[in-house]
Amino acid sequence: MKKSTSIWDRVVFAINLLVAVLLITAGIISFIPFQFVSSFAILSLFVPFFFAFNILFLIYWILKFKRQFILSLVAIFIGYLIFGSFYGIGGNDFTNRTESPSLSIMTYNAWGFNKNxxxxxxGVGDSIVQFIKKQDPDILCIQEHTRIRHRQLKQYPYRSETPYVPQRTIQAIFSKYPIVGNGSLNLPNTRNNIIYADIAHENDTIRVYNIHLQSFRIVPSKDDFSDGEKSEKIYRRMVNTFSKQLEQAEIFRVHLENSPYKNIVCGDFNNTQFSNVYKIVKGDFQDTFLEEGTGFGRTYNLWKIPLRIDYIMADQNFEVLSHQNFDIRLSDHYPVMARLRLKSHE
Incomplete structure (x- = not known):
């Protein structure tokens, strides 16, 4: 009986070692902004599972009074140092934070307002419009926009949209404050796009980026990983998507570094906070969810997994007052909203 138990523990420890190594490897890869790591970058999608399994292994070994618990403890500690927290423990109540002159901003992938x-x-498209009107953000960033919907958003006298280009998804920035400049980064060989608008707010000009990075084009109800041939095709598609996202993130970063204004970045990154794509875009910006969010911050459901792939980020010139994730199912994404204030306006 003792021999059987020993063999079992060896098997468990071997699996434990693999999961610990995968967690640390995913962390290391997240700092490597090179195309050749795209095949391994997919590990970033599974980081929450690596954490969860390491916690289970940690508990298992502690309950057995075995020193093997040190492996998972070290892996979790290193993972936390690399990735930080991905669960919000409670921020400020959004509805009670209306300090002037604060600025509320929403990002929402509206999925074409369900035009297809x-x-x-x-009436899904109209329901999206009604939701936006009810929340009434000062600045609204929409990915996968439909141009005619601006007629229903009359509370915004200013807007900037993706230029008319065939086969290009449309992004839009709506503002209650004057837009004094705008532009598009015109990402190559893709349907996706990044636009920006320079907005006059109080005595400052703020540049707002609306980002929509390359999509994995995975449909949970249709894509089946149990089929070997299909799963291989999906894997290749995911690798190609990571590679394209890295290229797009680098293009964005070069443009951002030449911005003469205070900056806010919003949008659908189509990747998690554990990826090198996220790290490149974020830089030293504040992620409003990590500052003031609650829970897992879900913005997208993939096979019932709560993923956070939509973000609002602000540079160090801003104070993050509050953050809110909305549980409203009108698109394949969930809207996100934050309230910011320029530190110079405190």
Missing amino acids: GWMKEP
Whole structure:
């Protein structure tokens, strides 16, 4: 009986070692902004699972009074140092933070306002408009926009949209404050796009970026990893997507470094906070969820997994007052909203 138990523990420890190594490897890869790591960058999608399994292994070994618990303890500690927290323990209540002259901003991938009927409920597009009107952000960034919808958003006298280019998804920035400049980064060989608008607010000019990076084009209801041939195709698609996202993130970063203004970055990155894509875009910016968010901050459901791939970030000139994730199912993404204040306005 003792021999059987020993063999079992060896098997458990071997699996434990693999999961610990994968967590640390995913962390190391997240700092390597090179195309050749795209095949391994997919590990970033599984970081929450690596953490969860290491915690289970940690508990298992502690309950057995075995020193093997040190392996998972070290892996979790290193993972935390690399990735930081990915669970918000409670920020400020958004509804109670209306200090003037603060600035509320929302990002939302509206999925074309359901113009293609992906959601079967009637009036989804109009419901999105009503939701936006109810929340009434000062600045609104929409990914996968539909141009005609601006007619229903009359509370915003200013807007900037993706230039008219065939086969390009449309991004839009709506503002209650004057837009004094705008532009598009025109990402190469993709349907995706990054736009920006320079907005006059109080005595400052703020540049707002609206980002929509390359999509994995994975549909949970259709894509099946149990089929070997299909799963291989999906894997290749994911690797190619990571590579394209890295290219797009670098293009964005070069443009951002030449911005003469205070900056806010919003959008659908189509990747998690554990990826090198996220790290490149974020730089030393503040992620409003990490500053003031609560829970896992879900913005997208993939196979029932709560992923956070939509973000609002602000440079160090801003104070993050509050952050809110909305649990409203009108798109394949969930909207995100934050309230910011320029430190110079305190």
